[in-house]
Amino acid sequence: xxxxxxxxxxxxxxxxxxxxxxxxxxxxxxxxxxxxxxxxxxxxxxxxxxxxxxxxxxxxxxxxxxxxxxxxxxxxxxxxxxxxxxxxxxxxxxxxxxxxxxxxxxxxx
Amino acid sequence: xxxxxxxxxxxxxxxxxxxxxxxxxxxxxxxxxxxxxxxxxxxxxxxxxxxxxxxxxxxxxxxxxxxxxxxxxxxxxxxxxxxxxxxxxxxxxxxxxxxxxxxxxxxxxxxx
Numbered sequence: 001x002x003x004x005x006x007x008x009x010x011x012x013x014x015x016x017x018x019x020x021x022x023x024x025x026x027x028x029x030x031x032x033x034x035x036x037x038x039x040x041x042x043x044x045x046x047x048x049x050x051x052x053x054x055x056x057x058x059x060x061x062x063x064x065x066x067x068x069x070x071x072x073x074x075x076x077x078x079x080x081x082x083x084x085x086x087x088x089x090x091x092x093x094x095x096x097x098x099x100x101x102x103x104x105x106x107x108x109x
Numbered sequence: 110x111x112x113x114x115x116x117x118x119x120x121x122x123x124x125x126x127x128x129x130x131x132x133x134x135x136x137x138x139x140x141x142x143x144x145x146x147x148x149x150x151x152x153x154x155x156x157x158x159x160x161x162x163x164x165x166x167x168x169x170x171x172x173x174x175x176x177x178x179x180x181x182x183x184x185x186x187x188x189x190x191x192x193x194x195x196x197x198x199x200x201x202x203x204x205x206x207x208x209x210x211x212x213x214x215x216x217x218x219x220x221x
Binding site: 049 | 112113140142144151152153154157164165167199201206207209210211212213214215
């Protein structure tokens with residue numbers, strides 16, 4: 001069964017500190033993985049996807065198939081990064097998204 | 110706003126009642142997805158429609174049903190409501206069946 005695990009409910013860091021939000025998955029096949037972000041009072045929006053290998057707002061994520069992980073990283077956190085972050089896996093058979101439970105990132109000044 | 114829209118924003122009702130949530134996809138998007146976000150279950154996929162036809166089903170209860178109309182808007186019907194149905198219900202849309210999903214602002218349902 002497909003599953004996405006985000007072990008941390010809350011991650012609190014100071015501005016300028018490195019950030020790593022953990023995501024592990026289980027999926028039989030080639031996964032397509034995403035990070036979604038939800039800022040306060042805003043809708044869920046796509047942050048990045050592993051197939052595009054891009055950096056958005058300074059965030060990167062590398063798919064590690066050996067460790068079945070897709071951790072989200074940023075070298076220097078900013079206060080505006082404070083938000084809820086969801087890791088998601090696309091079930092390519094049905095195109096639905098399977099979400100993790102989310103991690104709230106709080107960046108303090 | 111050319112993005113995904115959902116109405117109403119908030120809905121408060123009683124157990125045993127029936128409600129309808131509405132979603133209008135982005136212009137040009139043919140797929141609509143429904144998700145439920147609750148405190149204990151997180152974000153869970155309920156159902157997907159593509160161009161009026163049901164495409165995929167997730168953890169959707171039999172008390173829940175959905176449809177997509179010819180103008181591509183979708184409705185999620187929740188009946189015989191229980192306290193545990195209280196949640197945020199999100200709609201998302203995509204161009205085809207597998208493209209990037211764009212989410213609406215959600216409808217917060219409270220069952221008292």
